[in-house]
Amino acid sequence: MTNSMAEIAKTGVAFVIGSNTTWSHPVFGSMLKRAVREKGVKLIVCDPRRIDLVEFADIWLQQRNGSDVALLSGLQHIILKEGWEAADYIRERTEGFEDYRKSMEEFTPARVEELTGIPQDKLYAAAKLFAQSGRGAIYYCMGITQHSHGVDNVKACANLSLITGNLGVEGGGVNPLRGQSNVQGACDMGCLPNVLTGYQPITSPEAQAKFAKRWGSQPTALKVGLTATAMVPAAGDKIKALYIMGENPLVSDPNVNHAEKCLAKLDLLIVQDIFLTETAKIADVVLPAAAFAEKIGTITNTERRVQLSNKAFEPPAGAREDSEIIAGIAERLGAEGFPRTVADLWQEIVELTPQYAGMTYERLRLCGLQWPCPTPDHPGTPILHKEKFSRGKALLAPLTYRAPAEEPCEEYPIRLSTGRMLQHYHTGSMTRRAKVLDSLVPTGQIELSPADATRLGVRSGNRVRVITRRGSIVTFANVVERVAEGSAFAPFHFHESAANRLTNDALDPVCAIPEYKVCAARIERAEQ
């Protein structure tokens, strides 16, 4: 997030797109609802489903899955046409405006209605509300990113924020709600194929030299490695060994049927986890790890707040902390001076990562610090890009519309989307082993509209078979009003009816994110 969650109370209008906030980030969802009710913050919700937040919204735009670039650009078309843009801000803080403006011309309300299904007057009302309600904050989640044009979606959000002068100001910003406790930190720590810690490029000889010197090792090649979505398909081919820590790709990867075949071809699969997950079951080596609360360490939240998480008690006898396991392997591979303790690792992190340089465990103790925090007396940074952008001026990116990789057709007429439920989390390895959560939602399901359910002759609780070009599952129907006719939504937490056997592994060409949010499916009544 460029801004902080608490700023929701200081914004004029919140724009939520591709985020079922009250399910996936419930506590921030409550903050949002409270800001609407108590502070009069305006709310625009864009979602193909009538999510709970719609009840609090001033305007709900129900776009077709995968048409977000059209929706967002359509709003900008109207803002530019009406002269509601922040002209001074655009002149002083952005570049590329002319090319960008031209690219917006084609997104007329009529064309946007055709692509998204959103009535023109609603689009106009939303554009006006966002442009004329004071500071506007954009919040998005995987509904924006998990598309074969996810990067374009993000650029469209950034463009909307820029032309309304909302980036770098309190109560504004472009705010991706990060879905995992430390996904921000894993990125910050350079667990990405293209960067070292703090986003220092792997292709920079200076950055490489700095790390190699600290580690007493040879620099790696000055070329970007493989992403997770490239490693798994390359298994058995270019990739012979895979070391997986705390992930369960056999439930979370797109097109799991294919991922299964790939992983089976590996010479060596190492899985380090707290349970024998679906992926661990096919591993060659399983290393039992300590869970959170059984170790100390830092976690970086969605607003870049680095927080200390303490150790409550010992891990089960026989399990070890991840850092200890990794050090054990490093030492056996002949690495000298590989840090063994959490304190030593932290010391290296602050030395090598400018954004973390001013942090100490003592400073993090009360309520953490938001990076960048470059010096010991720096108070942290709740809002990014206040004075200038990291590249100087922000680039307004020209955009064109691209359809999802797979659209409904006669054979697969349903637009299928996947995501999370309130009661479960990701591959369910933790939440399905939590008694209360498991009792609330014990099985997988697929949300269907009443009209489609009637057509199929199914009711809630009936078994249905869901089929796509990649696979099929049998699961339970959940007939709900919130789903639009012709659409369906399947949570992906359930390994026995894994929604990711259905999903499309089409990737965004720039960032290689899979298109979990749209594919074409057929649903049939199954034997009961």
Place this chain on the structure above:
Amino acid sequence: MLSLTINDRSIEAAEGETILAAARRAGVEIPTLCAVKGLAPTGACRICVVEVEGFAGLVPSCSYPVAAGMKVHTHSARALDARKTIVELLLADHPDDCLYCAKNKDCELQDLAESLGIRKRRYRSSSQPVRLDVSSPGIVRDPQKCVLCGRCVAVCNQVVVNDVLDFGARGAKARIICDADRPMGLSTCVLCGACVEACPVGALVFKEQLNCMPDGRVQTTRVTCPYCGVGCQIDMHHKDGKYIYSTATAEAAELQPNQGMLCVKGRFGLDFLNHDGRLKSPLVRKNGQLEPVSWDEALDYTAGKLAAVKAAHGPDAIGFLSSAKATNEENYAMMRLARGVIGTNNIDHCARL
């Protein structure tokens, strides 16, 4: 600013400030039951009544604004007597099962009775016992213990904005209801647990609290929730190395990302820590089966195999998937292993998944 006296001490207060707020700022404690920090006062419980010179009746300090020259007595005989009577009336139909109550020694009604010198029951209610509501998988409601302070209603509607709890019926029949008087387990309750934390007595408790009476062995440790990216700060209550239940971190709650709230997962989703299926030994596949081995054997095997793959196919034949569930320190270690020891940039994690 204006000045008034509280207990004969001169105090500066802001226009519109309540007597309670001014008193608390001046270090004078007035007990309350219904007040919720950050929300408008409801004046429901009347425990906070104080005597103001020149006023015929006592006034509720939580909702009464200060005025210039006002002379307030927070602990006069009249105020204390009124408070004592109110608490005695609350106790009239409150069960006597403190010894077995999950909130024993952590109960605001008990504290009030103690501090007001109440040692025996003066009034006895004729109301019928009300049944427990055990329909929710995580929360037990005991309406008999409810003091109708309304804190649960306030937080449910105004803080977490889930709009489930409300007052139902009037007068002696008044009680707290879920939706249109449904059992909690069949209502729209999302089990965020905010009401339980707000409850001053044992009317709302977490089921797990009932299995673990408060004793000296229950410890509290502050942790960061392992689920979504909000980074909620949790006070984890545990005993003998086992997780019991969660409350939102109380220390500087307003500065924490969760501002004193949790969701159903942070609240009821952490007992996987105690699950029997936790891995307790390294496993290595032998003759097609995963078999328990010693740590030395597992690590020797792993390192040996990685070295062999690297020797045969080069470092880029090895891939590393780190974890958005692990700490920064652990992710850094994995990154250093991949780049500094194996020598590949094939490192990623589940950010895209």
